[in-house]
Amino acid sequence: MANQTVTTAPRRSLPSMSVLGPIIALVLLVIMGALMNPNFLGAANITNVLARSAFIGIIAVGMTFVITAGGLDLSVGSMAAFVAALMILVMNAALPSLGVGVPVVLLGMLTALVAGLLAGLLNGFLITTVRIEAFIVTLGTMGIYRSLVTWLADGGTLSLNFDLRTFYRPVYFDGIFGIAWPIIVFALVVIIGEILMSKARFGRRCAATGSNEQVAHYSNVDVNRTRLLTYAMLGMLVGVATIMYVPRLGSASASTGVLWELEAIAAVIIGGTVLKGGFGRVWGTVIGVLILSLIDNILNLTDLVSPYLNGAIQGIIIILAVILQREAKAKG
């Protein structure tokens, strides 16, 4: 049902190139990696790649909804750094009274979720109620959060108390059944996101809003509320990503999360979501995220290409993905 209302792609026995393209690219990358280095498919390497993809991945799932509803958020990288900084400050401050243990960690997690949610609501409020372009609002908040982090860290680095870090560390590095926590959380976020996008009313409302605001409005979709919810959800997911990020190095600085917003947007677009809105694919976003981090991983595992060209290769893949989308649309 959902697909019929939002996509213009023709119904055929074979899926279109916009569906197949990213999958083929991912499969090719995996084969290439396996041929180049025997350790590529080892459990340790796969765990590393998936765990480090989790931050961008969790954020990119939220970004899929924002873009599908016709919006954009450039502030997520700075927001993640700001939330991480707040979380570290709160945890360090609460340490003397609570001591090293689960309560401090829970307090930190709550801080991250609430701060992320509020930051997302602020973006959404300025965009839907004050009616400022999403691009402008989030460009503004991007600068605000980035300088707030620099200010909070006094130009240096905020570090989590060492004992607390040792206690909190397993949240990034450990897991159950040998699967690291960031991977589990990422998978859960993807499953919930996919259900919301393709099965729930919320996903249809996002697509309708992004496809044609006027039509959506006359179809009894509360356009503003839908948009606001997508930004709030993205903000909260930034909080979730930060909860996974902080235990890794236990620190936040002005260089935390730089360019995450562009990586998240790139992953969404590579995965087949339309940048202009109206059509989104959560599972496609996952493939996009994996493609981007596999390129990095493969380039580090071989000496084949100069590392200077890493960005160029990512750029080519982003452009190719959009060309494939356009061809699929033109045929419809």
Added chain:
Amino acid sequence: MTYMRTILTGAALAALGTAAMAQDETKVIGVSIPAATHGWAGGMNFHAQAAVERLEEVYPQLDFVLSTASDPAQQVNDIEDMLATRDISALVVLPFESEPLTAPVQAVSEAGAWVTVVDRGLAVEGIDDLYVAGDNPGFGRVAGEYMAEKMPDGGNIVVLRGIPTTIDNERVEGFQAAIEGSGIEIIGMEHGNWNRDESFNVMQDFLSRHEQIDAVWASDDDMAVGVLAAIDAAGRDDVQFVLGGAGMKEMVKRVMDGDAMIPADVTYPPSMIATAIEMTAVGMTSTTPVSGTFTIGSVLITPENAEQFYYPDSPF
């Protein structure tokens, strides 16, 4: 005052300073530096601020304008504003990039102001009256010599490089020259871009790729933090030590405490900006000659001398 240095731009500062212009005797020294977007730059901002505060008390006849820029274009604007609205007698500049800053700084010099260039040279020679810099080839050489001495039987090492720049090239060339013939082999070299997260990822991939890594030249303390976390997480015990650089206080502390993984560090002091401001102030207020080139050597920090490089108050 602490947050003003990061938030106020040169233009805003210039607007505040009209009162100072009324006094004929006062000389204004403009200081233009990159914003505190990573650890070393954060330390540099701290030392610049501290030097300005101290010197304003010592020399009542001097006024300082400090501006921090987050990209070369903004730095050009800052400098143009300083010249146009603050009538600066001297400029202390740490160029974001050499090429784009050359012409604007040349304009300052042609307007008759004293120019002190810090750390990164300009593209045209003869513009600066005073050049204060760290020793980049020396930074690599000292690290390489230490590695060669620490590993007399040779071994396999990996290298994390900074952001692709002339600075980084000079350091790596110095390092490679110093380990030549020592039996140490560089089995992997990638850019960690002076960033913890990226270095963590690069080190994870190095550990997947190589069975045996004897030591790491992280070439920077921020990158060393990421490298150490990756080694720790992989549970590998083949890596004997990690050599960083720049003199981050946490790393100096570890050297001081005799940590076997961080046996030493190589300085590249962010406080060189303070040296430059101080020398410029002397040049403005006395007849002491200060023009020329002042190179701040890269020193090996060991447990024996670590204490004198430890600044617990600095953010870096």
